[in-house]
Amino acid sequence: MAIKESPKATAAAPSTGIKVIVVGAGFGGLTAAIECRRQGHAVEIYESFPELKPLGDIISFGPNAGRIFRRWSDGTVADRMRPLSIDLRAHGFKIHKYTGELVITQRNPEIDPEAPVFNGHRGELHTVVFNYAREELGIPIHLGHRVTQYWEDEERAGIILDSGEKATADLVVGADGVRSKARELVLGYFDKPKSSGYAVYRAWFPNTDMIKDPRTKHFCENGDTFNGWIGPDVHFLFSTIKNGQDCCWVLTHKDEADIEESWSFPGKLEDVYKVIEDWDPICKAIVEKTPSLVDWKIVYRDPLPRWVSDHGRITLLGDSAHPFLPTSAQGATQAMEDGVTLAVCLKRGGKGRVPATVRAYQDIRYDRVRAVQKTGETTRDMWHKADWDKVAKNPESIQLPREDWIFKFDAEKHAEAVFDEAVRKFL
Numbered sequence: 001m002a003i004k005e006s007p008k009a010t011a012a013a014p015s016t017g018i019k020v021i022v023v024g025a026g027f028g029g030l031t032a033a034i035e036c037r038r039q040g041h042a043v044e045i046y047e048s049f050p051e052l053k054p055l056g057d058i059i060s061f062g063p064n065a066g067r068i069f070r071r072w073s074d075g076t077v078a079d080r081m082r083p084l085s086i087d088l089r090a091h092g093f094k095i096h097k098y099t100g101e102l103v104i105t106q107r108n109p110e111i112d113p114e115a116p117v118f119n120g121h122r123g124e125l126h127t128v129v130f131n132y133a134r135e136e137l138g139i140p141i142h143l144g145h146r147v148t149q150y151w152e153d154e155e156r157a158g159i160i161l162d163s164g165e166k167a168t169a170d171l172v173v174g175a176d177g178v179r180s181k182a183r184e185l186v187l188g189y190f191d192k193p194k195s196s197g198y199a200v201y202r203a204w205f206p207n208t209d210m211i212k213d214p215r216t217k218h219f220c221e222n223g224d225t226f227n228g229w230i231g232p233d234v235h236f237l238f239s240t241i242k243n244g245q246d247c248c249w250v251l252t253h254k255d256e257a258d259i260e261e262s263w264s265f266p267g268k269l270e271d272v273y274k275v276i277e278d279w280d281p282i283c284k285a286i287v288e289k290t291p292s293l294v295d296w297k298i299v300y301r302d303p304l305p306r307w308v309s310d311h312g313r314i315t316l317l318g319d320s321a322h323p324f325l326p327t328s329a330q331g332a333t334q335a336m337e338d339g340v341t342l343a344v345c346l347k348r349g350g351k352g353r354v355p356a357t358v359r360a361y362q363d364i365r366y367d368r369v370r371a372v373q374k375t376g377e378t379t380r381d382m383w384h385k386a387d388w389d390k391v392a393k394n395p396e397s398i399q400l401p402r403e404d405w406i407f408k409f410d411a412e413k414h415a416e417a418v419f420d421e422a423v424r425k426f427l
Contacts, residue, residue, distance in 0.1 A: 013038060013039055013040035013347075014040050015040050015041075015042070016039070016040045016041050016346065016347055016350065016351060017351045018040075018041045018042065018170050018171070018346050018350075018351050018354065019041070019042045019043070019169040019170050019171075020032075020033075020036050020041050020042065020043045020044075020169055020170065020171050020172075020173060020346070021043075021044060021045075021046065021157075021158070021159060021167055021168075021169040021171070021172045021173065022036075022043060022044070022045045022046070022173045022175055023045075023046050023047075023147050023159060023172065023173065023174050023175060023176045023180070023182065024045070024046075024047060024174070024175035024176030024177065024180070024318075024320075025045050025047035025049075025130065025141055025143075026126070026175065026176075026177065026318070026319075026332075026335070027059075027126065027129065027318075027332045027335055027336060028175045028317050028318030028319070028332065028335025028336060028338060028339055029045060029047075029173070029175035029176070029317070029318070029339075030045070030126075030129050030130060030133050031068065031129075031335065031336040031338075031339035031340065032173055032175055032317055032338070032339030032342060032343065033045050033133055033139050033339075034072060034129075034132070034133050034137060034139070034339075035068075035339050035340050035342070035343035035344075036339075036342075036343045036346070037137050037139060038071075038072075038343065039343040039344060039346065039347040040347060041343065041346055041347070043139060044139065044140040044141070044142065044167075045133075045139060045140065045141045045142065046142045046145045046147060046159065046161070046167070047141060047142065047143050047144075047145065048144070048145065048146040048147070048176070049143060049144070050143055050144035051143060051144075052126075052127065052130055052143070056121065056122030056123050056126075056204075057121065057122060057202050057203065057204035057248050057250070057294075058119060058120065058121065058122065058202075058204065058239060058241075058248045058250070059119070059120065059121075059122040059125060059332060060117075060118075060119045060329040060332075060333075061117065061118040061119070061125075061332060061333050061336075062117060062329065062330060062333050062406065062407050063112060063115035063116065063117055063407045063408070064115070064333055064337065064406060064407055064408070064409045064410075064411070065118070065332070065333035065336050065337075066078065066112075066115045066116035066117055066118060067114060067115040067410055067411075068336050068337075068340055068411065068412075069081060069116070069118070069129075070113075070114055070115065070116065071412070072132065073132070073136070076132075077128060077129065077132050078116055078118075080128045080132075081118050081120070081125055081128055082116070082118075083242075084118075084120040084121065084124045084125060084128070084242070085117075085118040085119055085120040085125070085241075086119045086120060086224045086226065086239060086241045087111075087223070087224050088108040088224055088225075088226050089108050089110065089111070090223060090224075091108075091222070091223065091224060091225045091226060092105045092106055092107045092108055092226070093105070093106040093108070093226045093227075093228065093399075093400060094106075094225075094226070094227045094228070095227075095228050095230065095398055095399065096227065096228065096229045096230070096280065097229070097230060097231075097388065098229050098230060098231030098232075098234070098236075098276075098279045098280060098283075099279070099280060100229075100279075100280035100281075100282070103230075103391060103395050103398055104395035104396065104398065104399060106399045106400060109402075115407075115408075119239075119241075120241060121204060121241070121246070121248075145161050145162075145163070145165075146161065146162040147159045147160070147161060147162075147176070147181055148160055148161065148162050148181070149181070150172060150174070150181060150182050150185045150314055152172070152185075152309055152310075152311045152313035152314050153311060153313075154311050154313075156168050156169070156170065156313065157169060157170070157171060157172040157309075157311070157313030157314050158172065159172060170313070170351065170354050171313055171314070171315065171346070171354055171358060172313065172314045172315075173314075173315055173316075173317050173342065174186070174314065174315070174316045174317065174320045175316075175317040175318050175320060175335070175339075176320060177318070177319045177320060178299065178319050178320065178323050180316065180319075180320035182314055182316055182320060183304070183316060183320060185309055185314060186304075186306060186307060186308065186309045186314060186315070186316055187304065187305075187306065191304070196298040196299060196300040196325060197254060197255070197256060198252055198253065198254060198255055198298045198325075198380075199252075199253060199255030199295060199296060199297045199298055200250050200251065200252050200253075200295075200296045200298060200326060201250070201251040201253070201267050201271070201272050201275075201293055201294070201295055201296075202248075202249070202250040202251070202267075202293060202294050202296055203248065203249055203250075203267075203290045203292065203293040203294070204246065204247070204248045205246070205247055205248075205289070205290055205291050205292075206245065206246060206247070207220040207240065207244060207245055207246065207247050209289040210240075210247055210286070210289050211244075213285060213289070215281075215282060215285045216282070216285050216286060216289065219238070219240050219244065219247070219286075220240050220244035220245075220247070221244060222244065223240075223243050223244060224239070224240060224241055224242075224243065224244070225238075225239065225240045225244070226238075226239045227239075229279065229280055229283055230383045230384075230386060230398065231279065231384075232384065232385075233253065233254045233384045233385075234251070234252065234253045234254075234275060234276075234384065235251075235252050235380075235383045235384065236249065236250075236251045236252075236276065236279075236283055237249060237250050237251075238283075238286055247286075247289070249286060249287065249290070250326070251272060251275060251276070251287075252298075252326070252327070252380070253275045255297060255298075265294070265295045265297075266292070266293075266294065266295065267292075267293035267294055267295035268295075269287065269288065269290065269293070271295070272287050272293070273287070298325060298326065299323070300323060300325065304316070304321055304322065306362070307321040307362045307366075308358050308359050308361075308362050311355060312354065312355025312356070312358050312359055313354065313355065313358075315342070315358045315361065315362070317335060317338040317339060317342065318331075318332075318334070318335030318338055318339075319331065319335065321338070321369075322334065322369045322370070322373055324372075324373055324376055325373075325376030325377060325380065326376070327375075327376045327377075327379040327380040327383075328372060328373065328375045328376030328379065329400075330372050330375065330376075330406065334369055334372055334373075336411075337365070337368075337409070337411040338361075338365055338369075340411040340412050340415065341361055341364055341365055341411050341412075341414075341415040342358070342361045344412060344415035344416055344419065345357045345358070345360050345361045345364070345415060345419055345422075345423070346358075348415075348416070348419045348420075348423070349419075349423060353423070353427070355426070356423055356426035356427050357423060359423075359425075359426040360419060360422040360423040360425070360426060363422045363425065363426075364414070364415060364418055364419070364422050368409075372406055375401065375403075375406070378401075379400070379401060382397075382398070382401075383398070386398060
């Protein structure tokens, strides 16, 4: 059933005459398409998955993403995401040493209505955005279409699908993740992923067994909660969400497994128990309630030297251009900022200057993305290499960083402000 249309949902900007193909219907690809529609470009999406499935577990969007969601149809989309997301204003983030001692409760700021924070189930939040793009904005989303080849010349670019079908546009955006085929065309060589040296066990499940156990029921009887346990080269994060109805945990640990073939596997509880052996017993009490889990090998790539092809008609966005470690809590948000920036640049540059415009998009985004990308390493290392004597003297030093230069950033206003200077280098 189609979602009821918001009065401002289909209010289109004047047409720029620019046609954009987006490959990939994740948060980055959907945002790029939605923002292209907002700025007056014709856009369609090609996605390899044959149907939308609410997969995954927890995902985080900082206020710099919330500001983007909030602008869609005058807050309609953000309003739909709110009840699906955790609200920690009452609970905060309780940070423990791995042996169980509570170190500090990091308080959550009040929600900024113009830049809300969203932390919820990836699949549920993705469904909201996907349905908004397809049902309300009418953006064509072609599911079950795998791209086998990208091509470009000085005037156009396009894709060839596994069916043999071809699609052509003024610009093709590769937003299909770290395995994007567009990467090879843009770089001119195959960029092999490498292990980050870490993996994450992760799970999402209902509170059925948690609430039956006197050791764990308090997590589910007190609304939304967020707790973390930090140890040497390991951290364990546990949340209850939707007023304690759903439970989610992630355990980041050292792992040197071969990631050549696959990056995600079914996990085993006995392997998790080995990692948290001698930890606070409450951690095992949580884990043992888990019906199934995923063993996710965190692959990594060095920041790409370029995101734009030779002719400037194919560009990368999100994980295709700059993979993030999960400890940054900014991967999806930075992909969204990419989409906003690209759409603004295309509007400002116009149909006759697409190659220069796309290079300006990379120029505007590159240094910021690299700086935010590094926070994934610094946050992980702050926890995994914690000096507990120093933490005892300054407990705030172990808190999850919330930095204004990341969170208060407005991608749309920034792109509008700096575009003229950025594009001048490429004309």
